[in-house]
Amino acid sequence: MVNLEQGRNSNSQKDNYMITVTKDDLLKSGAHFGHVTSKTNPNFRDYVLSQKNGIDIINLDDTIDNLNKALLFVKNIVERNGDVLFVGTKKHAKDVIQQEADRCGMFYVVERWLGGTLTNFSTVKKSIKRLQSLEKEGSSLYEDLTKKELLKLNREKIKLSDQHRGIKDMKKLPNAIIVVDGRTESIAIQEARNLKSL
Helix, strand or coil: CEECCCCCCCCCCCCCCCCCCCHHHHHHHCCCEEEEHHHCCHHHHHHEEEEECCEEEECHHHHHHHHHHHHHHHHHHHHCCCCEEEECCCHHHHHHHHHHHHHCCCEEECCCCCCCCCCCHHHHHHHHHHHHHHHCCCCHHHCCCCHHHHHHHHHHHHHHHHHCCCCCCCCCCCCEEEECCCCCCHHHHHHHHHHHHC
């Protein structure tokens, strides 16, 4: 999770509801099972409690502490009317990411991450504007076109629609991004870090 907060201040009255995750919840979901021991990133050795049958067993007390910090961080952003961008392009995460982002009214990227989505947002906004003009019913774009030109515009509309599905209504940069897999989404993380250092 990378904070892109730019010092916004807003006194909105939001619901103080916050999830609490227990150790039993994590045990039932299998969160204590880590990677195969040989594939564990050395930076995360401190979070490994033990090994069993070649699999790392994760320390769930540390997991709960860090999860609570993350929940509080997101809660603070949302309370100030901030936006969060969920990023998860792995096949098994796509549906859950989209479903949960829609449920909480936030933005998401579940298809390929487009380079420059954060660092070159002005260009992305132009692309979204183009998509919106293609989606308008009865648009003057479609007048007096040949079948070939209509097919070309429809292909462009489908492509742009897939690329911008979860960010089509995003008017400004999000205040934070939540990433499912740091390795897969390394470009998104790098862009967020570059923005924060500006």
